[in-house]
Amino acid sequence: MREENRRILVVDDDPEMCRLLSEFLQGEGFHVSSTGDSLEASNLIQREEFDLLITDLKMKGLKGLDLLEEVQRVAPLTPVIIITAFGTIESAIKAMKMGAYDYITKPFQMDELLLTLRKALETRYLKKEVIRLRKEVESRYQFHQIIGKSPSMQKIYDLIERISDTSINVLITGESGTGKELVAKAIHYNGVRKEGPFIAVNCAAIPETLLESELFGYKKGAFTDAKSDKKGLLFEAHEGTLFLDEVTEMPLPLQAKLLRVIETREVRPLGDTRSYPIDVRVISTSNRDIESLIQQGRFREDLYYRLKVIDIEMPPLRERKEDIPLLIQTFIERFNTELKKDISGVSEEAMKILLNYSWPGNVRELENVIQRAVTLSHSGKILPEDLPKALLQKTDERLFEKAIEEKYTLDQLEKEYIRRVLLETGGNKSKAAEILGLDRKTLYRKLQEL
Ligand SMILES: Nc1ncnc2c1ncn2[C@@H]1O[C@H](COP(=O)(O)OP(=O)(O)OP(=O)(O)O)[C@@H](O)[C@H]1O
Numbered sequence: 001m002r003e004e005n006r007r008i009l010v011v012d013d014d015p016e017m018c019r020l021l022s023e024f025l026q027g028e029g030f031h032v033s034s035t036g037d038s039l040e041a042s043n044l045i046q047r048e049e050f051d052l053l054i055t056d057l058k059m060k061g062l063k064g065l066d067l068l069e070e071v072q073r074v075a076p077l078t079p080v081i082i083i084t085a086f087g088t089i090e091s092a093i094k095a096m097k098m099g100a101y102d103y104i105t106k107p108f109q110m111d112e113l114l115l116t117l118r119k120a121l122e123t124r125y126l127k128k129e130v131i132r133l134r135k136e137v138e139s140r141y142q143f144h145q146i147i148g149k150s151p152s153m154q155k156i157y158d159l160i161e162r163i164s165d166t167s168i169n170v171l172i173t174g175e176s177g178t179g180k181e182l183v184a185k186a187i188h189y190n191g192v193r194k195e196g197p198f199i200a201v202n203c204a205a206i207p208e209t210l211l212e213s214e215l216f217g218y219k220k221g222a223f224t225d226a227k228s229d230k231k232g233l234l235f236e237a238h239e240g241t242l243f244l245d246e247v248t249e250m251p252l253p254l255q256a257k258l259l260r261v262i263e264t265r266e267v268r269p270l271g272d273t274r275s276y277p278i279d280v281r282v283i284s285t286s287n288r289d290i291e292s293l294i295q296q297g298r299f300r301e302d303l304y305y306r307l308k309v310i311d312i313e314m315p316p317l318r319e320r321k322e323d324i325p326l327l328i329q330t331f332i333e334r335f336n337t338e339l340k341k342d343i344s345g346v347s348e349e350a351m352k353i354l355l356n357y358s359w360p361g362n363v364r365e366l367e368n369v370i371q372r373a374v375t376l377s378h379s380g381k382i383l384p385e386d387l388p389k390a391l392l393q394k395t396d397e398r399l400f401e402k403a404i405e406e407k408y409t410l411d412q413l414e415k416e417y418i419r420r421v422l423l424e425t426g427g428n429k430s431k432a433a434e435i436l437g438l439d440r441k442t443l444y445r446k447l448q449e450l
Pocket residue numbers: 145146147148174175176177178179180181182183287327363364367
């Protein structure tokens with residue numbers, strides 16, 4: 001920034017001093033406002049943004065220290081240089097303790113002032129820069145509605161950026177609640193198709209018998225209930241995106257028909273003799289192991305490859321725990337607004353519990369837990385008692401429950417326990433061996449079996 005753009009406010013009830021300073025600083029190319037009236041100065045500070053304040057310490061009305069306080073309230077980044085004729089160490093120290101940038105005792109050399117002033121302006125610039133960068137970084141932690149700063153989420157943002165302007169079909173896989181639908185919408189609304197429709201079809205929720213007519217539409221009289229023509233969802237999605245949620249639940253005959261639509265880019269409604277061209281991007285999701293469904297003959301392999309030209313695998317929340325605090329903060333703010341609450345954050349102990357939990361229901365589960373906690377909390381903070389019991393259980397209690405539910409063998413239980421202890425010790429094998437009552441060699445052997 002050039003110096004003529006820097007705005008400096010000079011406050012001194014000695015008119016001669018005020019004039020001298022102003023002329024000198026103007027001569028140096030600064031934009032200077034000056035006043036001998038500290039109340040007027042206070043008004044100016046509230047109305048305008050100054051890059052620097054130079055103020056006398058002893059004045060009638062408001063004192064220099066009061067002005068300092070005022071600046072810190074309304075413009076905390078603006079540095080304040082104190083001028084004092086009395087140069088008492090105490091008042092200067094007090095000003096510095098309150099956050100003044102520096103002080104100068106009268107009489108002083110103008111060059112001395114200039115040096116201090118330039119340093120102060122530089123500091124302000126750097127501080128502003130840090131804030132700007134932080135904002136930029138924060139915005140990288142968010143993509144459309146998706147929150148996450150973990151490297152795995154950043155990679156997903158990059159991928160979305162690269163594919164949203166194309167019409168390539170995308171398959172999004174991942175456990176329930178990991179944000180598959182959120183990503184599908186981000187791809188649509190980030191790209192050239194955003195002006196077109198986003199049509200969502202949940203293949204698991206629509207009865208098999210209806211799914212075909214919903215997707216393809218029909219001509220009047222195609223079947224008994226077809227009282228008039230009906231446009232299918234494939235047509236509705238023309239020039240936009242068709243979102244096929246839980247695509248693995250689609251019956252096999254329909255899978256074949258969908259494959260033909262993707263290959264020929266044409267749709268033939270039920271009972272129609274003609275096919276019609278369509279331009280649709282298909283984004284589908286699955287939370288099941290598609291490859292094993294293919295092996296079982298329950299999903300067409302050729303369709304699979306057509307759908308997953310690009311595939312995005314959503315990481316489970318337990319594998320990107322660094323995103324948990326950020327998500328919690330976002331959800332608290334959201335539910336504060338929705339529920340008219342004023343929760344400031346999460347106590348340290350509650351945060352520990354939230355970070356330790358394995359989140360089988362992923363972000364959706366976290367969202368629900370925070371909604372519940374914001375509702376229940378009456379301490380202004382989320383405390384352990386505001387969290388569901390399941391989160392409070394010790395890890396090994398949960399392990400036992402899981403072992404009983406899933407009928408673990410002793411061998412499985414041992415392996416799982418070793419894995420947990422290793423996690424607990426952050427991968428430190430010596431410590432883990434000690435906890436497990438094994439020597440290191442035995443642990444290494446068991447790890448190899450793992
Ligand atoms: N990264 C994220 N940032 C913010 N909110 C998220 C994120 N991931 C998921 N959510 C929220 O969690 C909930 C579940 O997300 P979404 O419906 O996209 O998951 P899904 O993977 O489609 O789950 P399912 O397989 O159960 O359909 C939504 O309320 C969504 O807003």
